[in-house]
Amino acid sequence: MRVVCLSGGVGGAKLAAGLHDVLAPGELTVIGNVGDDLEILGLHVSPDLDSVLYTLAGLNDTERGWGREGETWEALESARSWGGEGWFMLGDRDIGLHLVRSQALRRGETLSGVTGRLIRSAGLKTRLLPATDDRLRTQLVTPAGTFPFQEWFVARRHEDEVDALRYDGADVSRPAPGVIGAIEDADAIVIAPSNPFVSIHPILSVPGIREAIERRRVRCVAVSPLIGGHAVRGPVDRMMRRLLGGTTPALVTMCYKGLLDALVIDAADETAETDGAVVVTDTLMLDRESARRLAQTTLEAAMETPS
Ligand code: FO1
Numbered sequence: 340m341r342v343v344c345l346s347g348g349v350g351g352a353k354l355a356a357g358l359h360d361v362l363a364p365g366e367l368t369v370i371g372n373v374g375d376d377l378e379i380l381g382l383h384v385s386p387d388l389d390s391v392l393y394t395l396a397g398l399n400d401t402e403r404g405w406g407r408e409g410e411t412w413e414a415l416e417s418a419r420s421w422g423g424e425g426w427f428m429l430g431d432r433d434i435g436l437h438l439v440r441s442q443a444l445r446r447g448e449t450l451s452g453v454t455g456r457l458i459r460s461a462g463l464k465t466r467l468l469p470a471t472d473d474r475l476r477t478q479l480v481t482p483a484g485t486f487p488f489q490e491w492f493v494a495r496r497h498e499d500e501v502d503a504l505r506y507d508g509a510d511v512s513r514p515a516p517g518v519i520g521a522i523e524d525a526d527a528i529v530i531a532p533s534n535p536f537v538s539i540h541p542i543l544s545v546p547g548i549r550e551a552i553e554r555r556r557v558r559c560v561a562v563s564p565l566i567g568g569h570a571v572r573g574p575v576d577r578m579m580r581r582l583l584g585g586t587t588p589a590l591v592t593m594c595y596k597g598l599l600d601a602l603v604i605d606a607a608d609e610t611a612e613t614d615g616a617v618v619v620t621d622t623l624m625l626d627r628e629s630a631r632r633l634a635q636t637t638l639e640a641a642m643e644t645p646s
Contacts, residue, residue, distance in 0.1 A: 340366055342638065343525040347372045347538020348387040349404040350564055350571060351531030352394035353624040355465075357634030358529065359395050360627065364464035368521040370548075372533070373450065373469045374477030374506055374541030377489045379427050380418055382437040383444050386489075387538065388454055388469060389436065396461040401626075404572065407432040426494045451515040468521065470542040473512035477541050478505040488537060497574045500581050504536050509544035514551075522551040527641035530561035532622065534575040535594035536582065549598070558600040560641040562633065563591045566623060567607035589614035601640045603633075 342362060346355050346369050355369045372387040386405060393399035393407055400408045410430030419425035429437065436457065443453035449472040458467050479491040481499035491497055522528065533539055543549040552559060568586040570576040576586050583590045588604045589612040601616040609619050618640040624630040 340526045340638070340642075341521075341524055342367050342527050342529060342641075343521050344369050344529045344531055345533075345539055345542050346370070346387070346391055346531040347533030348375065348390040349573075350624070351387070351533040351538060352390040352399070353630045354529070354531045354562060354634060354637070355391050356394045356627060357624070357630030357632070358638070359463075359465045360631050361634045361638065365466075368466040368468060368517075368525070370468050370470055370518055370521070370542055371454075372538045372541050373471060374475055374537065375488045375492075376476065377427070377487065380423055380429070381441065382429070382434070383441045384427070384429070384437055385440070385450065385454075385469065388450075388467060389433070391467055392436075392454075392457060392461060392463075395458075395463050395465055395467075398461075406430050427489060428493075449515070451517065466517070466521070468517050469515050470518065470548060471512040471545045472515045473508060475506055475508045475512050475541060475545065477537055478507055479537075480505065492537075501536070501574075501578050502581070504540070506541045506544040509541065510546070512545045514545050514547050518545075519547055519551050522548070522555065525555070525557055527557050527638065528552060528555060528559040529637055529641060530559070530595060530598075532562040532564040532571070534564060534570075534573055534578070535591070536575070536578050539595075543598075552598055558641045558643070559598055560601045560603060560618075560637055561591070561595055561599055562603040562622060562637055563588055563605065563608065565591065565608060566605040568611065571623065587612040588617060601643070603637050603640055 358367050376385045414431050440453050450469045477488040479501050480503040483499045564575050579586045592614045603618045605622040620636045
C-alpha cells in the first residue's frame with residue numbers, strides 16, 4: 340500500500356514515524372514543508388525535514404520535540420562568543436547535518452537530492468521529499484510587522500497575533516521531483532496533525548500539488564492537530580481563533596476545503612461542530628506505540644469504502 344503523508348515538523352513527524360512503522364519498507368513517502376527553512380550562520384536549516392528525518396531514525400529529542408537527542412551546544416556558544424547569531428538553537432550534532440546539506444546546496448545539488456542522501460545515510464527506506472527545491476518562505480503578517488517564520492516563531496516566541504500569511508516564492512515554485520508522481524501513485528493520502536497555516540498550506544501553495552490531490556481517485560484523510568479545541572503544542576489554536584473564529588473540527592476541515600474524505604479527531608472534540616465524515620479516536624501521540632496506533636486508525640479511515 341503506497342501512502343503519501345504531507346507533514347510539518349514535530350506533530351507531523353510523529354505520525355510519519357507511526358506510518359513508517361506500520362507500513363512495509365518503501366511504502367511511505369513524506370512530503371515535507373520547507374516554508375520554515377532559514378539560512379543562519381552560513382547554514383541552510385530545514386527544521387521540518389529534519390524533524391521527520393530524526394524522528395523516523397529514532398534520533399530525535401522527544402522532550403524538546405525538535406533537534407537531536409543527547410545534544411550539546413558548544414559550537415553555538417562559540418559562535419555567540421564571536422558575535423555570531425545565537426537566537427536559533429543549533430546543537431553540535433544537528434550542525435553536522437546542516438554542514439553536509441549546506442555544502443551540497445552550495446555545490447549545486449538540489450534540496451531533494453541531498454535530503455534523499457541523508458535519508459539513505461540513516462538507513463531508511465521511507466522517501467522524504469521537500470515540497471519544492473525552490474525557495475519558498477512563510478511570512479507572518481502581524482500587528483508588529485511582517486516576519487519570516489523562524490523570526491516570529493523562535494525569536495519573538497510566536498507572541499504576535501497573526502493577521503495573514505504569505506508564502507513567498509510559492510507562485511513560481513515547482514514541485515520537487517517525485518512529488519506529483521508519489522501523489523498520483525498513492526493508494527491513500529494522509530495530512531498529518533500539523534499546523535494547517537504554517538506547515539500544510541505552504542506545501543499546498545506549490546503550484547500542482549493541491550491540484551494533484553484534488554484529482555486523486557483514492558481517499559485523503561487529515562488528522563486534526565487539536566485536542567479538546569487546544570493545540571497539542573504550538574500556536575495553531577490561537578491562529579485558528581484569530582483567523583477563522585474558532586477551533587472546531589469543522590474549521591479544521593475548512594482549512595482543507597475540497598481535499599478531505601475524512602478527518603480524524605480526538606474523542607475530546609467529539610461533541611464539537613464537525614463538517615463531513617469524522618473518525619473519533621485518541622490522537623495524542625505520547626510515544627512511538629501511540630503514534631503507530633494513530634497511524635493504523637488513520638490508514639483504516641483512508642482505506643474505508645465510502646458508503
Ligand atoms: N524551536 C524553538 O522554539 N527554538 C529554537 O531555538 C529552535 C531551534 C531549532 C533548530 C533546528 C531545528 O531543526 C528546529 C529548531 N526549532 C527550534 C524548532 C522549529 O523552529 C519549529 O519546531 C519548526 O520549524 C515548526 O515546525
